[in-house]
Amino acid sequence: MKRRLFVATSISSALAACSPIGTALNDNAAFHNLLGSTQALNHALIGTHGLAKEYQERDISPDFPIDSLPTPDDANYAGLVRDGFRDYKLVVDGAVKRRGVFPIAMLERLCNETQITRHDCVEGWSVIAKWSGVRLSTILDLVEPRADARYVVFHCMDKDDQGTPYYESLDLHQARHPQTILAMRMNDSPISPDHGAPVRLKVPTQLGYKSAKWIGRIEVVGSFANLYSGGGGYWEDQGYEWYAGI
Amino acid sequence: MVEMKAGERIYRYAVATRLSHWLWVIAFAAMVSSGLQIFNAAPFLDASDTTSPAHRVFEIHTTGDETAIPGWLTIPSYRDLADGRRWHLFFAWVMIICGATWVASSAIKGNLRDMVLRPSDLPKLWPMQAYYFKLRKEPPPHGVYNPLQKAAYTTVLFVLAPLIVLTGLALSPGIDAIAHPLTWIFGGRQFARLWHFVAMLLLIGFFLVHTFQVLTQGFFNQMNAMITGWYRLGKNDEVGP
Numbered sequence: 071m072k073r074r075l076f077v078a079t080s081i082s083s084a085l086a087a088c089s090p091i092g093t094a095l096n097d098n099a100a101f102h103n104l105l106g107s108t109q110a111l112n113h114a115l116i117g118t119h120g121l122a123k124e125y126q127e128r129d130i131s132p133d134f135p136i137d138s139l140p141t142p143d144d145a146n147y148a149g150l151v152r153d154g155f156r157d158y159k160l161v162v163d164g165a166v167k168r169r170g171v172f173p174i175a176m177l178e179r180l181c182n183e184t185q186i187t188r189h190d191c192v193e194g195w196s197v198i199a200k201w202s203g204v205r206l207s208t209i210l211d212l213v214e215p216r217a218d219a220r221y222v223v224f225h226c227m228d229k230d231d232q233g234t235p236y237y238e239s240l241d242l243h244q245a246r247h248p249q250t251i252l253a254m255r256m257n258d259s260p261i262s263p264d265h266g267a268p269v270r271l272k273v274p275t276q277l278g279y280k281s282a283k284w285i286g287r288i289e290v291v292g293s294f295a296n297l298y299s300g301g302g303g304y305w306e307d308q309g310y311e312w313y314a315g316i
Numbered sequence: 317m318v319e320m321k322a323g324e325r326i327y328r329y330a331v332a333t334r335l336s337h338w339l340w341v342i343a344f345a346a347m348v349s350s351g352l353q354i355f356n357a358a359p360f361l362d363a364s365d366t367t368s369p370a371h372r373v374f375e376i377h378t379t380g381d382e383t384a385i386p387g388w389l390t391i392p393s394y395r396d397l398a399d400g401r402r403w404h405l406f407f408a409w410v411m412i413i414c415g416a417t418w419v420a421s422s423a424i425k426g427n428l429r430d431m432v433l434r435p436s437d438l439p440k441l442w443p444m445q446a447y448y449f450k451l452r453k454e455p456p457p458h459g460v461y462n463p464l465q466k467a468a469y470t471t472v473l474f475v476l477a478p479l480i481v482l483t484g485l486a487l488s489p490g491i492d493a494i495a496h497p498l499t500w501i502f503g504g505r506q507f508a509r510l511w512h513f514v515a516m517l518l519l520i521g522f523f524l525v526h527t528f529q530v531l532t533q534g535f536f537n538q539m540n541a542m543i544t545g546w547y548r549l550g551k552n553d554e555v556g557p
Contacts, residue, residue: 085345085389090393093392096392105402112405118493120494122489190492195358274493277489308398310397315490316489
């Protein structure tokens, strides 16, 4: 009996020590940085060159969760919705040779990719949907990034409850991936406001937070260090990995 | 073979085996605690590719801010998916490196040879279990590890360890994009998540039995062996496979 008590006590105290020790270490800045050190290794090993699996019509999920910041409700967005996004124009500027202004009708004419791909959320769930839109590489070819361009930043129209806007970024290699698209249609219908209308990003080779909704403007930059908290994205600024392939 | 007597000390574990063993223990604790933190973000498991309540195998229902797995079992102790992932993706590498080091040094030192279940051990499995059930007076003759221990070690090394690594990799959209069959063989992404969880439970089961054995089968001698490398032979110990 004594021995069993000893065994039980040892195992449970060892278990109970993990969480407080881990939490204390987590608060240590040096250790926290060390923990983040494998991101570059994973990025180098896995990369973003692979092609996401494409599914069949019958695989499309019945429901697609709306799991993001709240749908924009400002006067500007409400006006766009009211007019069926007729007056929406996507501005592409920054480190480009030609600043681009793409009215929605022009984006629709440029549509050159349809994919049925799985959306993998960082939280763990997955859904399959069909997306149609224009390859981001097509847009980049039109604006021609300058030699100093490194990243493509997506400024979005949604804000959190503190008023901080959503944004995301991809490097030029990820941005030129054939499956990286500016999607305007979802499951054969125009994307609904809750799913990011009129234009959202779809990056099926990375976790869902990369696929930014409600894109207002695209900026090509040499570095995102001076944008917001410097992480390269809204969730990245809150500790999530910039490389979201894993 | 040199005749060994009870009370004699043998150098059983190489330094790399001992270091990687203990570092692995730390990595395993970190992986389980941070894995449970990640699980809290979607506390359900589906036997399908996509999330599907129709294929739900396991779910923990929560209300309000309550987490499915209590904070005293997770790293960090509060809800923080970003940091849970940070721990998990770091210690995954520690675990892989320790595991590979341990296997290599155990193979070189000969420990691994003693641990692998062989066809000749199969008929001894039941007699060994019968001995534990007190249906037999003596255990069947065996080497350093008895047939049941060998079965456990073999399962952990050749089934559970590869399974937990591969199912973890199968969850990555980047890896899925360069290796579709990996996610497919496990039945899809959510199914891989389920296998990943099951493999974790079985590894915890192994850890509990292993710890129980160490605590009850000459605790100080066993601990000394895994710290200093030197093991004192008991009267029932046999050397060789």
